[in-house]
Amino acid sequence: MRATLIPHVPETHVYPEAISVEFEREGGLLWLRFIIDDNPDFIAWPGDAPVGRADELWKHTCFEAFVTTDDGYREFNLSPSGQWASYRFDGYREGMRPADEVCVVEGLDGGRDYVALEGRIELPVEPRRLGLSAVIETVDGARTYWALAHPSDKPDFHHPDSFVLDLP
Template sequence: MNHQTFSLQPFPSTKSLPNLKIAGNIARNSNQLAICYMLEGNFKEIALAKPTGGIAPLSNTPSRKHELWKDTCFEFFVSIKDSLRYWEFNLSPAGYWNVYRFDAYRQGMQEETAFTILPFSVQNQADGLALTLDIDLGKIVSAQAIEVGITTVIKYRNSEVTYWALTHPSAEADFHLRDSFIIEL
């Protein structure tokens, strides 16, 4: 099993940021991938999307939805080492999810139909929020080495947005850059 911890950094900005910390861990055992995000700090100003109709989804039945990155969204990117193809996984604290497949950098974006459910859980805690996912990557990769980029979009109640990642290798926030897929599993 390969297990690593991570800590996300906000994209450099001249604006002052609330006292937030986004950290977690990721592990791979064969094709099973487990990821856990921990959001800690002053997050009362963070806008958390509400489920459609105001009804909270059951934690074991999240549903698929597009454009989750327009709101607070936990994301990770998976690529096969030495391949142009990669996948973007989006997880909303409101219980929505999606997976997209790309043929190359921002090219050929398609919803990944190999996944019909993405069971993850969100737990509100006194000092933060935890989001965890266990997934079988065997539907998209075999035993190849993978490279992972871990990111988060934080949208505030005043509509400002911050972008968090393991690293920011460009002058603009861009989660799709392969230089930011720095965890190898």
Template sequence: MSRVLELTCHPQTPANAIRRVRVELGQSFDGLLLSYFVEGKEALSLAAGAPSERTANLWQTTCFEMFLRPAGARGYHEYNFSPSTQWAAYAFDGYREGMTDLPCPVPPSVERGEETGEPYVVRIHVDLNDIAKGPLRIGLSAVIEEKDGTKSYWALAHPPGKPDFHHPACFALELPAPSAS
């Protein structure tokens, strides 16, 4: 079963031509399936295709993000996914503390969107077998760069002040533990 979630643009970083960002989220026995849909594709700045490998600083341009925190935990995980198919994954001990590369025995799968048609879609599978066995708090977000250089920040929820996807308020969705079917 999947659900479609609407991301909202942070009020301090309005988009020029991007009209909407949605995420279809599905759970499987081994992880999560995410499809990010961006309307306004003609204005979207997209990184060129590249090998699907761990890469730093993806958030500096168009990047789709997911944050996971096991229920009751202080630490959390951050995943970044580029339209280039590159990805990054980090573990944090607490709010922006103790960042390390998150081991990914099964790397995330990022499927590059089609160059034609609307909306632009990036499809992602993240294996969670080595992450969490119980319920999770999740934050879904996106950094969207337009061809004119405009950057907007989209998320399920935003804290007061400047955009901050790491803030606890952004972990706005609770996911039950995956079923073993």
């Protein structure tokens, strides 16, 4: 399946030009491929870091998935550095704690006019709906926020109306 992310409150020109996400359920895993259709040179890429779980990845270029469950939802962050995070929430921004589910960032690939990040996330039990998003930091320090939907006046990937896709 493929979905297109939209920028929050687009200005006259928003970098990148477009972001799409290919995704496929593989049993208890969800494969994701975030594709930025544009010259990747304007993006500030996170530097080298130890691969594994880390916090505050959303402060820099990061790709995210949110999965609702019967008992709340999970947030997954995939960084181009190879770092990742998974959090469990009981309700809208309530009860945040590390989740048991893990992620694998499989790396970047690309060319002159696109770049893509692939990863796999371990799905929680009884996953329901899916939200996809991205934070893109530019080399000049600006950030743009991309998601399937923006139901509020500020970027809020946790908003329940942001989870717009049924899991395949």
